[in-house]
Amino acid sequence: MSTYETIVVERPDPRVARVVMNRPAARNAQNLQMTYDLNAAFDAAVQDDAVKVIILAGNGPHFSAGHDLRPGAKNQAGIDFAPIGSWGGFREPNAHGRFAREQEIYLQITRRWRNLAKPMIAEVHGKCIAGGLMLAWACDLIVAGDNAEFCDPVVTMGVCGVEWFVHPWELGPRKAKELLFTADSWSADEAHRLGMVNHVVPAAELTAFTLALAQKIAAKPAFALKLTKEAVNRSVDVMGQPAAIDQAFALHQLCHAHNLQEFGMVVDPAGLHPSVRKQAEVKA
Numbered sequence: 429m430s431t432y433e434t435i436v437v438e439r440p441d442p443r444v445a446r447v448v449m450n451r452p453a454a455r456n457a458q459n460l461q462m463t464y465d466l467n468a469a470f471d472a473a474v475q476d477d478a479v480k481v482i483i484l485a486g487n488g489p490h491f492s493a494g495h496d497l498r499p500g501a502k503n504q505a506g507i508d509f510a511p512i513g514s515w516g517g518f519r520e521p522n523a524h525g526r527f528a529r530e531q532e533i534y535l536q537i538t539r540r541w542r543n544l545a546k547p548m549i550a551e552v553h554g555k556c557i558a559g560g561l562m563l564a565w566a567c568d569l570i571v572a573g574d575n576a577e578f579c580d581p582v583v584t585m586g587v588c589g590v591e592w593f594v595h596p597w598e599l600g601p602r603k604a605k606e607l608l609f610t611a612d613s614w615s616a617d618e619a620h621r622l623g624m625v626n627h628v629v630p631a632a633e634l635t636a637f638t639l640a641l642a643q644k645i646a647a648k649p650a651f652a653l654k655l656t657k658e659a660v661n662r663s664v665d666v667m668g669q670p671a672a673i674d675q676a677f678a679l680h681q682l683c684h685a686h687n688l689q690e691f692g693m694v695v696d697p698a699g700l701h702p703s704v705r706k707q708a709e710v711k712a
């Protein structure tokens with residue numbers, strides 16, 4: 429089995445690949461290395477015919493603090509990994525390069541994961557913030573520990589929601605607006621009430637519960653599972669979700685372009701953590 433710099437892949441059952449984000453000190457903030465490590469691990473699990481179900485989990489106190497926005501984080505560099513998309517221009521200045529990079533590492537790669545041809549279950553505990561939501565939402569099922577807490581605070585940073593804009597689909601339009609406008613967190617129970625998560629279980633039982641769910645699914649025929657996922661995803665697609673996501677992504681880029689002109693950085697510094705705000709420029 430391959431080893432990765434930022435993740436660990438476990439095989440708790442011969443039919444289940446458990447992909448564990450492993451930057452606990454950074455609260456599993458997703459840098460470029462982790463993005464492509466996840467992509468490679470998901471690919472390996474999809475290509476392994478013995479794997480029926482993929483679990484995505486996080487090591488440490490939190491599932492994910494989101495994208496790694498700290499200056500010096502690998503997201504700032506050009507794309508030093510084999511791209512999954514066909515856009516190019518990653519090192520171009522200004523909106524040109526930023527659009528290319530965010531297309532690749534946020535929009536298209538999340539779409540790719542959402543369409544992987546095997547059931548994926550997010551096992552979420554602790555905080556699941558901004559880019560962390562994108563990871564959980566890309567999965568087919570979400571199981572949350574009762575300590576899980578969700579938030580997309582990027583309006584505070586002058587941006588209209590994270591790059592994978594499925595908030596209205598996951599939360600309903602009215603709660604999506606409220607939670608974006610206020611940047612408030614919502615609990616596991618609230619997420620369950622809104623239909624965003626499948627199950628809420630005591631945190632201590634989260635891993636065992638998620639594995640048992642994966643095993644129940646893994647007992648079903650592989651081809652039927654693939655086609656069922658495809659049928660549901662296509663149903664959502666014909667409701668217009670891909671076009672809505674692409675539209676919101678364009679508006680998201682407009683926010684970055686505005687902030688760059690207004691503040692000299694792609695987000696409004698008023699919304700940044702003070703330790704990050706001190707740094708000169710953020711090019712997430």
Ligand code: ZN
Pocket residue numbers: 530591680684712
């Ligand atoms: Zn962005």
